[in-house]
Amino acid sequence: MxxxxxxxxxxxxxxxxxxxxxxxxxxxxxxxxxxxxxxxxxxxxxxxxxxxxxxxxxxxxxxxxxxxxxxxxxxxxxxxxxxxxxxxxxxxxxxxxxxxxxxxxxxxxxxxxxxxxxxxxxxxxxxxxxxxxxxxxxxxxxxxxxxxxxxxxxxxxxxxxxxxxxxxxxxxxIMLDASLFYSKNEIKFDKQVPDSFVLCTVHRAENTDDNEKLLTIFDALNVIGNEHKIVLPLHPRTKSKLEVLKPDYKDFYTNIMFLEPLGYLEMIWCLNNCKFVITDSGGLQKEAYFFKKMCLTLRDETEWRELVDNGYNILTKIFKEEITEKAHRILNIKQDFGKELYxxxxxxxxxxxxxxxx
The missing domain is CATH 3.40.50.2000 (Glycogen Phosphorylase B;)
Structure with a gap:
């Protein structure tokens, strides 16, 4: 065959x-x-x-x-x-x-x-x-x-x-298969990542192609980073948008640690060691769950409804106050990750x- x-x-x-x-x-x-x-x-x-x-x-x-x-x-x-x-x-x-x-x-x-x-x-x-x-x-x-x-x-x-x-x-x-197989090979990359950090990714067109939404997201992330530094591997699409809207974005968003895109094994290390995840990605919502981390999803809806229904994932509209409030709420949630959803x-x-x- x-x-x-x-x-x-x-x-x-x-x-x-x-x-x-x-x-x-x-x-x-x-x-x-x-x-x-x-x-x-x-x-x-x-x-x-x-x-x-x-x-x-x-x-x-x-x-x-x-x-x-x-x-x-x-x-x-x-x-x-x-x-x-x-x-x-x-x-x-x-x-x-x-x-x-x-x-x-x-x-x-x-x-x-x-x-x-x-x-x-x-x-x-x-x-x-x-x-x-x-x-x-x-x-x-x-x-x-x-x-x-x-x-x-x-x-x-x-x-x-x-x-x-x-x-x-x-x-x-099948992403669970990958997480289980490759988790033993995680790589800590050579960056000065703080002991307490939130892993974040932003790349979806509905967020990056709307200038107001994109700046709102990063303003909110910078506020959240006052408490726990944001570690953000920067997608090329998002990077190109920020370079136009906020050319000094690295200096302006002082509570966000911008990184180049990471390999999968480096992302596994981040998932294992972060406080929780903020993302608009579909796959990372599940991976947060695989590694027993709560997730705040920068979208109105998700394909992975079981994560929301079981309390592992919180959706948010793109308003600064709502994003920051829900991120703070997540920090106080003690969740049992014993369910087998996938x-x-x-x-x-x-x-x-x-x-x-x-």
Whole structure:
């Protein structure tokens, strides 16, 4: 069996590391990795392949940040060429990026079976490009690997039980597999990180493309940092926006420690040692939970509803007072992280088994 796997963004590298390692140990399966280039600088891409022992992609398309339509279209053109040359049994995609959508559309047009890892997630906000990518990819997939009961329920509510050509499986979350496997290899990076700090990331377009929202977030973070320093690996998109809006941002936000993007093993160290997490990322919400840390999410909604329902994650609108008040509240919460929301860390094995038995 031959699988073409399409990846392009940091979370996808982490997820692919789990399944690629399992595939390598199976003589009946061959995997061809395509890296679209969606995340392209060394710290956003290359370091992941090195430190996580992911096989280097056979194909790197070098398609970088552009408008959504242009990026997705160029990815489709190049992915189609590779797929026609490789003639796989499956195309496998992860998550909700433009790379995911491009791979799904190519699979559909070429009538190649499509597998979607992290299927069924919904924020119910169609203004998010990721939401549209999820919905379309799920509709085109032959086999849908869902991490949670909520994801299964979403697909049921959308009528997926009526599609005889689709199979839906609950696998647990493949990011949990990665966290368990790589946590023993955490790396403390060579920075003067304070003993007490809050880990933060900001990158989502709905926050970075709105100047008022972006400055509100950083003003709030600077206030929170009075009590516990904010450690913030700076996404290239966010950095470029700050350089225009606040050229002296490093000197202005004195309670924020700005870092270059970190490798996964360095992020694991931060998760293990931080007080709590502030983010607008989807994946980091779960990783905070995996490492028994509370999370404040800079969004009105989340795909990971079980984290909110069980008290591990607090959502916030982008108002300075609300962000700071909820951050202070989190510091006083003593939460029990004993619940098993995302499976048992064996998602990768189950995914490969179902692909082989389809």
């Amino acid at each position: 031959k699988i073409v796997t399409i990846i392009g963004a940091r979370p996808q590298f982490i997820k692919a590391a789990v399944l690629s390692r399992i595939i390598q140990s199976d003589p009946e399966v061959k995997e061809i990795l395509i890296h679209t280039g969606q995340h392209y600088d060394e710290n956003m891409s290359d370091v992941f392949f090195d430190e996580m022992s992911i096989p280097k992609p056979e194909y790197n398309l070098h398609i970088q940040s552009k408008l959504h339509g242009e990026m997705t279209g160029k990815m489709m053109i190049e992915i189609e060429k590779v797929v026609l040359a490789e003639n796989p049994d499956w195309i496998l995609v992860y998550g909700d990026t433009n790379s995911t959508l491009a791979g799904a559309l190519v699979a559909s047009k070429l009538h190649i079976k499509l597998a979607h890892v992290e299927a069924g997630l919904r924020s119910f906000n169609n203004n998010m490009p990721e939401e549209v990518n999820r919905i379309v990819t799920d509709r085109l997939s032959n086999i849908l690997f869902c991490p949670t009961d909520y994801a299964i329920d979403n697909l049921k509510n959308e009528g997926f039980e009526n599609f005889k050509d689709k199979k839906v499986f609950k696998t647990g979350d 499976g048992n860390g064996k998602s990768g094995e189950l995914i490969l088994e179902q692909l082989k038995n389809y």
